[in-house]
Amino acid sequence: MALHDRVAKIRQELIQSGRPVVPLAYQGVTKDKIRQVLGALNLGELPDLVDTVFALLDDQSDSWFARPPVGARFCDGATTAHLGCHVGILQRAVGKLDREGRDYWIKPLRELGGIQAVTLVNKEFVAGHVRAKSGNSCYKLDEGLKEILKAPQDRWRSMLAEWASQDAARVRREFQAQVVEAARKLVDNGHSNLIRASIDVYAARFLPGYQVVYIDDGDGDRISAADRDRFRHAGIELRLEDAMPDVLLWNPETDKLWVIEAVTSDGEVDLHKVTQLQRLAQRSGKPGIDFTTTYRTWRQAAVRQAAHQNIAIGTYLWIHADPSKHFLIKGFN
Template identity: 60%
Template sequence: MAKGGLNVKIMELRAARLKELGAAVPDTFQGVSKVKIRKVLTQLHLGSNVDLVDGVFALMDNETPSWFAKAPEGATFSDGATTAHLACHIGILQRNEFKLDREGRDYWIKPLRDLGGIEAILLHEGEFISGHPVAKSPNSAYRLSEDLKAVLRAPDDQWEALLSKWSAEDAVRARREFQALAAEAAKLLVGTGHSALIQASIDQYAARFLKGYEVVYVDDGDGDRITDEDRAKLAKAGIELTLADAMPDVLLWNRQTDRLWVIEAVTSDGEVDLHKVAQLSALAKRCGKVGIDFTTTYQTWKEAAARQGKHGNVAVGTFIWIQGDPAKHLLVQSFN
């Protein structure tokens, strides 16, 4: 949509809401008011930045459908908004004034981006992925990090303690490092395949969520399925993997707990289903391991939805991780 068209669209939206609801925006989004946002930002010495307060409020907006023409189904403004979207939300929808000058984005995006509270993302093939891997793309966008949203949504007697942990120097550094890795990996999402997803599953997912685990086997589909180097690592972990066993994409071992963890990276098929759980659980038992856990990884939510919408074969009690949305680690549960 042309810039002028977006401005008109937002003015029409504002007018329609005023007529129907009496207000262009509610007092809160996700239970969070501008007063609460200002309190949180004040603790970060950013409370006087009115544009930033309103920008965070906009990025909490999970009631307005996404302004991207080809957004994921059901996406809202909070799932991802461009600089122009934010400028219109703040200037037109919230204030009934002119769209903010996009050149001021360093004032109402950068301060929280530097702290890892605002994440850079890209709308790619109908899915939001980490980083801005395509220079000057009109689909480059931003969203609030999940942990900052947790601080904002926390009760009045809890948010200050959460914010203190969130804003600690080590925590900020860790978030920035993770976002940098995720952004770098996002560059590989365009036109890359199984091997790249396996590597991302190790470098991003395992490094963040599987602390204490070390990789003892990787099946990247090249050369011998079990090399001499693999056998040495497996032997050190007390594992005998034979060609008769189900070959996981990645096998990890925690030497302190003596548990195993399997990662299956899916670009076409090969999820952790009930059959694979049974096979590899038998391997863990045969090798005397305390237990074994499983994760299926996908490049994007779109691919995960397409696979699971058709097959629904990821086993209950296992995990799912999405490379394009790398900060989440999802447990598959059933109420049956």
């Protein structure tokens, strides 16, 4: 069944059941609130854009993809066709929006970073449009804009002013460009590519001031002469028995170390690895060492941790498909 027919059927079934076709608000956000926020960006007079943002807040409808991630909702990722049908059929009952008009109902906010590009790959939404002309290329709302839309009346304007500042917009565009490029390279799920993304995206974003001392990409000598020079420059005393991580970073200002383990099959930062590398840091006179385990997708992280539950307490977790945040693992005292 064609998408527009499926959506028309959904609408009819909702009407017959006596339920509203669309609620007055998704995630507590009304169309009037969307108009106010977009109005502050000089975009409030674009009704197609207002209704598209409303659609991208839809957490009550299951994903419209044929094979979506488990538990995925419409707001997790919607194609241009999905959005055109949501607005034109579900919300307005007049037929899907013309795809050629997407420059008016996607592009204005995408240029500001308010609508983010994502792609459904192996039942996971990953950042960026990683495959040209893919039917799985889709969109979601930026988390920062979503928080502004959900914020109280006395707070959203100040939050929007910060979000929409020229520097912030530039940073978002640059960061998204990095993510898209890295995501293209990661479609093959290569370990070396995840290591590179962990450096170029994660470390660049979350570990300012840290320099790469060592990368274990599995190619050539495990520790080269150039590596040893960098170890000496960073004041790291290396021994043959030391287990080296995928990435070792050093902050010249604080003299602290940071370890990244990029996991595609195994190798999380577990308690044994923490103990080993803490000994290296202490022997080298470093004031501290921190750790991050990185995965390509939430699904891969879930599969590994469901089986092993081995990430050490006090370390961090980063997911390349969800790149704008990292997580500190806490436990009971």
